[in-house]
Amino acid sequence: MKMLDFNRYTGQYDIESVIGGFESGALSDGDSVEVEGMIHRIRAMKSFAFFVLRTQRNLVQCVYEPKEGQKPVSEFNEEDSVRLRGKLVKDARSALGFEIHISDIKVLSSPAENLPIVINKKKLDCNVDIKLDYRPVSLRNPHERAALRIVDGIINAFRTFMHSEGFTEFVPPKIVSAGAEGGADMFEVDYFGEKALLNQSPQMYKQMMVGVFKKVFTVAPVFRAEKHSTTRHINEFEGLDFEMGFIDSFEDIMAVEARFMKYMFEYLSREYAPELSELGVALPEINDIPQFKFMEIKEIIAGEYNREFRNPNDLDPEEERLIGEYVMNKYSSPLVFITHYPSKKRPFYAMDDPEDPKYTLSFDLLLNGSEVTTGGQRIHDYNMQLEKINKRGMDAEEFKDFLMMHKYGMPPHGGLGIGLERLAMKLLGVDNIRTVTAFPRDIGRINP
Numbered sequence: 001m002k003m004l005d006f007n008r009y010t011g012q013y014d015i016e017s018v019i020g021g022f023e024s025g026a027l028s029d030g031d032s033v034e035v036e037g038m039i040h041r042i043r044a045m046k047s048f049a050f051f052v053l054r055t056q057r058n059l060v061q062c063v064y065e066p067k068e069g070q071k072p073v074s075e076f077n078e079e080d081s082v083r084l085r086g087k088l089v090k091d092a093r094s095a096l097g098f099e100i101h102i103s104d105i106k107v108l109s110s111p112a113e114n115l116p117i118v119i120n121k122k123k124l125d126c127n128v129d130i131k132l133d134y135r136p137v138s139l140r141n142p143h144e145r146a147a148l149r150i151v152d153g154i155i156n157a158f159r160t161f162m163h164s165e166g167f168t169e170f171v172p173p174k175i176v177s178a179g180a181e182g183g184a185d186m187f188e189v190d191y192f193g194e195k196a197l198l199n200q201s202p203q204m205y206k207q208m209m210v211g212v213f214k215k216v217f218t219v220a221p222v223f224r225a226e227k228h229s230t231t232r233h234i235n236e237f238e239g240l241d242f243e244m245g246f247i248d249s250f251e252d253i254m255a256v257e258a259r260f261m262k263y264m265f266e267y268l269s270r271e272y273a274p275e276l277s278e279l280g281v282a283l284p285e286i287n288d289i290p291q292f293k294f295m296e297i298k299e300i301i302a303g304e305y306n307r308e309f310r311n312p313n314d315l316d317p318e319e320e321r322l323i324g325e326y327v328m329n330k331y332s333s334p335l336v337f338i339t340h341y342p343s344k345k346r347p348f349y350a351m352d353d354p355e356d357p358k359y360t361l362s363f364d365l366l367l368n369g370s371e372v373t374t375g376g377q378r379i380h381d382y383n384m385q386l387e388k389i390n391k392r393g394m395d396a397e398e399f400k401d402f403l404m405m406h407k408y409g410m411p412p413h414g415g416l417g418i419g420l421e422r423l424a425m426k427l428l429g430v431d432n433i434r435t436v437t438a439f440p441r442d443i444g445r446i447n448p
Contacts, residue, residue, distance in 0.1 A: 013083060015055040022088065022098055029090040033100060035060065036083040036108075038140070041120040042076060049073040051102070052120070053082070057149070057274065059142060061099040062086065071105075079115065079140075081108045128432055135439055135448050146275040147436045151424045153272040155219060157264040158240045158418075165256065167242055168213040172202035172220055178398045180204050180347065185225045198223035201417065203349065204402045206243035207378055210413045211405055217242035222417075229443050231432045232317075232370065232422060236441040240423075243378075243415030250351075250361040250377040253414045254291070254337055257365060257373060261335060262286040268427075281428055284334060290327055291337035294359070297323055313342045317370070324369025339363040341376075348388050351377040351414075361414075367426040375416025382406035 011017065013036040021027035040054035048065035062084065066072055076082075084105040091099045116134050117126055119141040124131060131138040139145050162169070175196050179186045180203040187198040202218050209216040222239040247253065265283045268276065276283065292300070294315075301322050302309045310316065315323070315338070327336040340359040343352050350360040362376025379385040385406050389396050396403065424436040434440040439448060 015053070015058055015060055018088070019058070019096055022096070027088060029088065029098075031088045032085065032103075033088050034083070034085045035100065037081070039076060039078050039080045039082060040140075042073070042078055044073050049076075051076070051082075053084075053100075054140065054142070058096065060096065061091075061094060062102050063089075063099060064102045064105065071107075076107070077110055078120065079111045081110075082106060083108060128434055132434060132440065132445065133448075139438070143278060144435075146278040147424070147428060147430065148438055149275040150268065150272060150279070150428060151420065151436055151438075153268045153275070154264060154420060154424055154427075155238075155240070156271075157267040158217075158219065158260065160267070161260050161263045162217040162242060165215070165259075167215040167217045167244075168209075169217055169219070170205075170209050170213075172199065172205040172218055174199050174221065174223075178402075180349075187223050187225045200224055202239065202241055203347075203417070204399075206241055206415055207349070207402075207410070207413065208405050210243050210245040210415075211410055214246065214411075215242070215244045219420075222419075227443055231434075232425065234421065234433055234437060234440045234442050237422070237437075238420035240418040240420055241415065243413060245411040245413040247377065247412050247414055250339075250363065250375075250414050253375050253377070253416055254339075254363055254365075257375070257416060258286075258289050261289070261365075279428055283427070284332075286333075286335065288331075288333065289335045289337060289365075290331045290333055291339055291363075293340045294338055294342065295340070297338055301326060313345045315364075315371075320366055320371060321369040324366055327366075328368075334368050336366050337363050338366065346376070348392055348394060349378050349385065351379050352388075365416075367423065368429065370422065370426050372423045372426055373416050373418045375414065377412070377414035380406065380410040380412050 013034055015035045015037065018027060018033050018035060037053040037055040039051050040059060041052040043050040048063060051062045051064050053060040053062055064073065082105055084102050086100040086102040088098050089101050090097065115137055117124065117130065117137060119137060123143045124138060124141050139148065175189065175191060176199045177196060179197060180201040186200050189196050189198060200223055202220055206216060206218065218241050220239055221236055223236050225235065244253065265286045269283050298309065301307060301319055304326055305322055323336060327333050340353060341362050343358055343360050346360045346362050350362050353359045353361055360376060364371045365373035379388065382403065385403060386396060389399060421433050421437050425433045428436065430436060
């Protein structure tokens with residue numbers, strides 16, 4: 001019998017520990033270090049070569065001057081995975097403040113073929129479709145992967161913030177028998193001979209869990225079978241959702257999101273500065289977020305931009321863009337809340353405004369001219385919810401499990417859903433949501 005060594009794979013070769021040691025003074029010029037990574041670029045000189053090592057977050061310049069008995073430069077390949085030992089040499093020209101002079105290097109694995117695209121340039125010189133066709137390779141480009149690091153940062157910020165506010169995370173099911181929006185635009189799956197659906201929202205389960213924990217959140221995939229083909233939609237995305245009970249107003253929910261946005265902007269600026277720098281993005285400080293009622297902002301935009309007043313029930317993408325422009329010019333804010341959307345365009349669980357039932361106690365949050373959040377107060381009264389389901393011609397029996405929580409008592413509550421990839425897209429100012437999605441699924445793509 002053999003006992004597992006708990007001290008295996010402790011990150012002893014991570015360049016990040018070397019960088020931290022150099023910055024703190026624990027490591028200095030001439031110290032010996034050991035690191036591992038992929039050879040991102042080889043620049044061969046007459047008697048030596050520069051190996052640019054790609055680690056999980058950085059590019060590290062290493063100098064290799066083979067001695068007798070060591071492998072010549074010509075036997076190394078870009079994308080070799082290597083582990084090396086060398087001397088840390090201070091160099092003010094390096095972004096890290098040092099380079100590594102290699103004394104010993106071991107190749108752990110080598111590629112079987114040359115790469116189909118060039119990934120060691122500043123940016124990839126190919127279109128989005130080619131990037132996605134070769135996604136396991138294209139994401140190795142530092143610029144491409146920096147965007148996904150920001151996505152990682154948003155998730156980290158969301159979870160950390162939610163826990164700090166006393167929320168409990170839970171895992172909702174992905175396979176359901178009914179849709180939160182009434183069953184439209186959902187993917188069907190065969191569930192042991194019965195028809196089932198991929199969940200289009202964790203909405204019902206969030207509300208149920210409010211009766212358990214009062215304040216809950218979830219990070220989970222969302223599936224929408226909408227046959228769109230735009231640069232801001234995909235058919236599977238990650239939802240950042242929360243729901244909270246014992247609220248006095250839907251503005252309580254907006255206040256929590258405002259605090260989250262402020263926290264997230266600060267967190268990313270602090271913890272993900274290298275990635276933001278790589279992407280050329282500087283995040284502003286968030287202090288105030290203006291808010292307008294739906295009809296109010298539509299009238300303002302129509303007047304400000306001499307634009308025909310269209311669609312009294314929703315905002316189109318161009319209106320959202322103009323709202324973003326208007327708010328940035330007038331209030332210097334990349335964020336704006338739009339409240340009181342028409343009841344016709346909100347789901348059956350949205351609470352209508354008692355002062356004017358044509359509108360709801362709901363909101364969207366726009367970032368840089370595009371909606372990234374939808375939220376609001378929910379109906380908590382059983383009879384009121386049943387009445388609205390019937391009024392919309394929906395089958396109450398289909399929602400009997402959802403209605404169970406209303407029947408047995410629920411506090412006033414509400415919440416919101418944030419589209420992770422849409423948020424990252426607008427935060428970074430990229431023009432295609434697929435750029436910030438590791439492996440996007442849309443109407444024309446299910447691979448890789």
